Amino acid sequence: MNTGEPRRIGPYEVLGRLGVGGQGTVYLAQSEAGRVAVKVIHAQGAADPRARRRFADEVAIASRVPRAYTAMIIDAAIDRDQPYIVSEYVEGPSLQRLVDNHGPLSGPALERLATYTATALAAIHGVGVVHRDLKPANVIIGPDGPRVVDFGVARALEATAVITTPVGTPGYLAPEQVLGDTEVGFPADVHAWAATMYFAATGRMPFAGSNVAVIINRVLTETPDVTVISEPLRSLVADCLAKDPARRPTTMELLGRLVGHQSDNAQATVPRTRVLSAVLGTLKETTTLGSGSAADIVVHGEGVAPAHATVRKVSGGYRLHDHSGGLGTYIDGSPVLYATLRPGDRFTIGTVVLRLTEAGKLERVRGPRMPGRRWLLLLLVAAAALVVVVVITG
Numbered sequence: 175m176n177t178g179e180p181r182r183i184g185p186y187e188v189l190g191r192l193g194v195g196g197q198g199t200v201y202l203a204q205s206e207a208g209r210v211a212v213k214v215i216h217a218q219g220a221a222d223p224r225a226r227r228r229f230a231d232e233v234a235i236a237s238r239v240p241r242a243y244t245a246m247i248i249d250a251a252i253d254r255d256q257p258y259i260v261s262e263y264v265e266g267p268s269l270q271r272l273v274d275n276h277g278p279l280s281g282p283a284l285e286r287l288a289t290y291t292a293t294a295l296a297a298i299h300g301v302g303v304v305h306r307d308l309k310p311a312n313v314i315i316g317p318d319g320p321r322v323v324d325f326g327v328a329r330a331l332e333a334t335a336v337i338t339t340p341v342g343t344p345g346y347l348a349p350e351q352v353l354g355d356t357e358v359g360f361p362a363d364v365h366a367w368a369a370t371m372y373f374a375a376t377g378r379m380p381f382a383g384s385n386v387a388v389i390i391n392r393v394l395t396e397t398p399d400v401t402v403i404s405e406p407l408r409s410l411v412a413d414c415l416a417k418d419p420a421r422r423p424t425t426m427e428l429l430g431r432l433v434g435h436q437s438d439n440a441q442a443t444v445p446r447t448r449v450l451s452a453v454l455g456t457l458k459e460t461t462t463l464g465s466g467s468a469a470d471i472v473v474h475g476e477g478v479a480p481a482h483a484t485v486r487k488v489s490g491g492y493r494l495h496d497h498s499g500g501l502g503t504y505i506d507g508s509p510v511l512y513a514t515l516r517p518g519d520r521f522t523i524g525t526v527v528l529r530l531t532e533a534g535k536l537e538r539v540r541g542p543r544m545p546g547r548r549w550l551l552l553l554l555v556a557a558a559a560l561v562v563v564v565v566i567t568g
Contacts, residue, residue, distance in 0.1 A: 183212050183258055184251055193311075198256075202263065209263045210248060213324070214256050233259060238301045242495050242512040243294035245314065245323040264321045269374060270310035278377040280404070287313075287320055288371050288407055289432045292425070294322035295367055297511075299360050299425045306358065308366035309346040310373050318486065318493060344389040345379040346370065349417050352390045361419035364428060368414030375403045380415070406431075469536060473502075473524030481524035485536060491516055492530060496523075 179201075180188050186203035193200045198215040233250040241262070249260035269287070273279070279287060291313060298305055305312075305325040312324045344352065348365035351358055372380040380398040383389040400412045410431050416422050423431065473481045481502025486493045492515040496503035503510055504522040515521070517532045520539055527539040 180214075183214060184249075186210065186212050186260065188212070198258075203260075205248075205260075211245070211261050211263045211323075212258050213261070214258045235301060235303055239303060239325060240297045240300075240511045242297060243290050243319065243321055244297060244325065245321050247325075261323060264314045264316040264323065266314050266316040268311050269313040269315060269320070269370070272315050273310065273374060273377050279374050284371075284375055285407060285432075287374055288410075289429075290320045291322055291367060291370070292429045292432055294320075295363055296425045296429050298322070298325045299363070304359055305363045305366070306351070307343065307346075308363055308370060309343045310370055311343075313370065344386050344393070345381045345383075347393060348419065349394050350419055352393050359419070360425055361422045364414050364422045364425060365416075365419075367428070368411045371407065371411050372398055372400065372403070372415075375407070375411075471523055471528070471536070473526050483523050485515065485530070487534070492534075494521060 179191060182188060183201065183203060186201075186205055189202045189204055189209070191199065192202050192211060198213050201212045201214065203210050203212045233247060237247040239246065245262040245264050247259060247261050251258055267275070278284075291308075295305070295308070303325055305322070307324060308322065312322060314321045314323055346366045346369045348358070348362040351362050369380045372378075381389050381392040381396065383392055394417070397412075398415065400408050400415075403411055410423070410428065414422050414428065469485050471483050471485070481496075483494060483496045483503045486495065494503065494510065494513045494515050496509075496511050502523055505513055505519075510521075513521070515530050517530055517534075520527060520529045522528075528536050529539045530536060
């Protein structure tokens with residue numbers, strides 16, 4: 175650890191520095207429960223009790239965001255000269271570092287990145303949080319897939335009343351942010367998502383310049399050349415980069431278009447994927463940015479939106495992620511957005527009960543009753559008996 179670095183931050187033992195940015199310095203630290211990321215905020219002057227309460231309120235809201243594709247906020251402290259926020263530690267390079275070191279993404283890898291980050295954005299927006307600083311450095315490519323980090327931090331900083339300029343990275347800010355609009359909402363995050371995907375596909379910032387003034391002018395007046403991005407992502411990125419926030423897709427429209435289905439009913443938005451057979455088969459290897467094996471499951475219901483979930487192989491076992499908003503997948507009768515599975519565990523998706531076998535297969539759980547043919551035979555016998563009874567009784 176570098177000389178001058180803190181050895182402890184609150185109750186957390188500092189193990190080393192992870193990075194430094196415009197908002198603060200991030201440290202890897204040890205807690206009683208394991209490793210965490212502690213972001214020490216640069217902002218000063220948060221001594222106002224009202225500011226501390228607003229900061230705590232914003233962090234509390236952000237901490238309700240589901241963990242799927244995000245790094246959960248665990249703790250925060252504002253009662254010090256330099257406030258800090260503690261979040262789940264995700265081991266892996268940022269999207270910024272990945273592209274800088276290995277070049278732009280393309281094909282399925284780019285499309286999966288787009289879908290996962292849009293899912294994270296939908297989860298963040300689902301609890302009323304606006305990220306305000308989505309960018310490649312805030313997308314971590316973890317061992318189980320991409321995770322969005324630092325959500326809610328910008329709003330919490332603004333709550334301390336010591337920030338006089340827009341919080342965020344100029345090249346990824348929306349026009350309304352650089353103009354200083356007071357009502358910056360979900361459309362700003364959609365714009366930042368598109369700018370981040372542009373970087374992932376090209377290795378370049380969509381609005382680059384030699385200084386902040388040049389970058390801001392380009393954000394306000396120029397449109398990046400998206401023809402270098404292949405369809406179907408090209409049109410979506412272009413729409414999300416619209417200067418007018420009202421012309422950008424909503425988060426759910428964004429997610430719906432990514433998975434190939436548009437609907438007025440957000441619950442009906444599911445990927446176009448085949449309905450898997452009764453025995454779903456061994457989870458096959460994929461190249462999803464190191465996320466391991468995965469299998470999609472879609473169960474269609476009579477007159478209702480399909481239930482859709484993914485089971486993915488991760489280092490600690492298997493991760494179940496519901497894509498139906500927690501409305502389609504159940505464990506022990508309770509709806510889940512995500513869960514960790516072990517061999518032998520059962521879950522229900524739609525009308526189907528599935529079990530993860532020791533061999534890493536997903537299969538239907540067959541009830542203790544007779545197989546279909548024996549049921550048919552029993553039905554025929556019952557019908558014959560009914561005919562006999564009718565004949566005898568006249």
